[in-house]
Amino acid sequence: MRTLVFTIFLLGIVIVGYGQQCSLTLQGTVKDFHDNSYLEGATIVVVATNQYAVTDKNGFYKLENLCPGSIEVEISHISCNTLLQEIELVEDSTKNFNLEHHFEELKEVKVIGDAVHDKTNSGQEASITTSNLEENSAGNLGDILKNISGITTLNTGATISKPAIHGLNGSRVLILNDGVRMQDMEWGDEHAPNVDPNSVGNIRIIKGASALQYGGDAIGGVIVMDQNNYFNKDTLYGKTIVNGITNGRGGNITSTLTKVFENHWHINVNGSYKKLGDQEAPDYILSNTGVQEYGLSFDFGKHGYKQGFNAKYSYFNTEIGILRASHIGSVDDLILAINSDTPLVINDFTHDINNPRQKVNHHLAKLEYYKRFKNLGKIRLQYDFQLNNRKEFDIRRGENADRASVDLELTTHTAGLDIEWINWGKFSLQSGVMGRYQKNFPDPSTQVRRLIPDYKKYDAGLFNILTYNANDNWTLDAGFRYDFSHIDADKFYITTRWEQQGYDEEFGDWVVEDLGNQLLTNPKFDFHNISTTIGAKYAPSNFDSFKVNYALAQRAPNPSELFSDGLHHSASRIELGDLRIKSETSHKIAISKEHDYNHWGYAFEPYYNFINDFILLEPSGVEFTTRGAFPVWSYRQTNLSMFGLDVSTYANWSSKIRTNHLFSIVKAKDTQKDGPVVNIPSARTTNSISYKIEQLNNLELKISSNLVFRQNETPENISVYSPRQDQEVELDINTAPDTYHLLNFSSKIQFKLSDKTRLTTSFMVNNILDTSYRDYLNRQRYFADDLGRNFLLQLKLNY
């Protein structure tokens, strides 16, 4: 590994280039998009060379001594979104720019750039800004992302929330935390992402696999969490947000402090802590649903235009109680629980977290270096290290009562290099290579057979993304990525299971040792995956665009899909992976039409996704064990066709009143079985109206309505033999709960405490009407209602 990093550094040094004659001039004006006024003090920087100009009071700028060819300019202004623009320079030119104001940034805070750039040319994208993040700082990543049309979550209770993009979740959704692809055992339905959303500045979501630079297997999409840009100004600033939460009787606090030096250096520290006790449904306490979480991150670096580096360490620790009533001993318990209207265990409120519970921590360290070479482009090197430890505590007997049932340690090293080549005429190219080593160690001291075996995994990938700026309006893109994975596992199989699955005939060579009841085996796999994307963007202006994109993506099976074997208590089922599972292949066509008029705007985004050899987990039978009968869920591969539509619109009815409307729907079909697919989100719409009075300390009042329709297309229920009832009983596990509607309220007001200090207080009420509801995508819907009314009081201090 060390040699690898060294080699990459060597490579970075080897590549140098020389210039040509540079005497061209670029000039023009910068205007405010909203009122067409000229902006004074806007900076126009040629990204590759660090040449820059500042606009005068007439918004005029002039850059001289530029080289011919394609250049990238960054236009920035205090309190405006930074704009990045490619310009083809052949002769002396005039170019005018329009900048858009931030919705919320105040003029006092001159240091944070909130620019969220597109990650792809033609893919469907959406973003969450700092202010969105702050409003939701009491929630988890899933809660925040739900504000985007087309994003839903797969939940286990209220605290474990996995984001799903266009109905796909888990290993099909990549999460990039500050440039690092999270390796946090995303394969489990009840494994929430181990990231602290309070530690990032903005989030960009790519719906689909078109962002090949992050990975080729993002069949669902990519969630890119980034830090905000640092301005080159000598300052010290920070913010603290405190939330008090009634439902769960707790709260959280998060603080960030940033020091920026004039010479491009910066240091940034962030910490957060959250504590909630048992949460409550409208009619009862959800016993053992408390959560305790803390995160810490530290980074420093130097961000020049020509070169820079960044070193970062972050730690995230979470302990989550699992609803006591959802811990199940056998299929008869499950029948009992499903038939009962209220949870079978309701205790008094407590802040304590008891078994069953999860305790997870995640370390992340990153080193990044970039340098721009005049005739080559920008080269970026990155090494990152992640250590994820997950402990799951069940209810156990005797001396094992305090022992974890699952104790997995996943270590990942990744090194990567990517190059943004300088433009060749109208072409620009981004290339990269990546190598990754991963090791999973399940601690045998659990005294429970390993859910996921010991394994080592080696990945290598390379990609190229080519963009062609046909003219001012049209941009075409094409990308290609190849990924190789090798898995080498050591796994114990119960001998009878090995034989029942037919592995003894097919994989007999993998048996290392016969221990009587169990076999030690050494499964090895190689996967070669290819991903490509091709698309076009037509953008007659900055505020109007039409995009079409086709992406082909392949995903290798994850360890759970290959190796699962055994009783999963939290789901009351036996889950069986399959060593024969191959990669799945997705073909997705996505179109997006966006327009921002002066007073209203919309985004209309239909898509069609066909997935070959889609890997899914579904009921396949029943097995009898000494604990009773259990439904068996097996991983199977089938073909899937999905069609969906995301729509979002907004309107500014006056300077004070604004409405927002989101709608999304997705239809999925198992084309082999010609039937519905499990866990597909139902149609839903969110509508909100907000009223803002700027004169009155930026007072903002907002009411939003959240309507989630019933999922009518679910697979059939399964029937199992109940030993107690001595007959086949229909297990009502697929029927979806009814349509529900929630009303939420929020208000916000800002106070200027001093020149540099500003206090924002927010008051929010979620589920105002205290509606009892259950959600189809919550795995605990069999056992209990979802959360009741919740009051939140937030204080935010910027200093």
Next chain:
Amino acid sequence: MKTIKFLSVLASTAFFLACSDDNDTPEVINEEETITTMNITLTPEGGGDVITFTSVDLDGDGPNPPVVSAPNLAGNTTYMGTIEILNESEEEPEDITEEIKEEDEEHQLIYEIGGALDSVTVTDSDGNGDPLGLEFTLVTLTAGEASLNIYLKHEPTKPNNGTFEGSGGENEFTAEFDFIVAD
């Protein structure tokens, strides 16, 4: 082009470096908590043949179903029953009965009868005086088919009404015996 060459060298270097890792064998786990076996000794009151019921599932959570043996019982007879619970998946079988006795307040055996059985009554109790269920009496009726289901509950609600629903907790072990009550 030189760069491309470099990159391919780099990728292969990474690959070979990574593959040279050593390979250590993980240790096997034999779950202590697995319950494989329930043996019931049924002694008729006033003398007669002692009958043994067994339910054994040596592969635990593996695919094979439990093997059940339940010979005929005599009609109109009261049997004194004692239960033995074992983990026989290990080389030296472990007696789980002892563990249950030690944690008697956290355990309970629940009985359900059907067919030609008159009653089942738990005769032992835990430290709080609530029923435990390792000992019981079973009264048969006249000839016919009969069924006896026994569930071992962990952390049941105590005291309770002795039914599966009423006792709550987790079901750790299920044994179902279908047999004949002979004349």
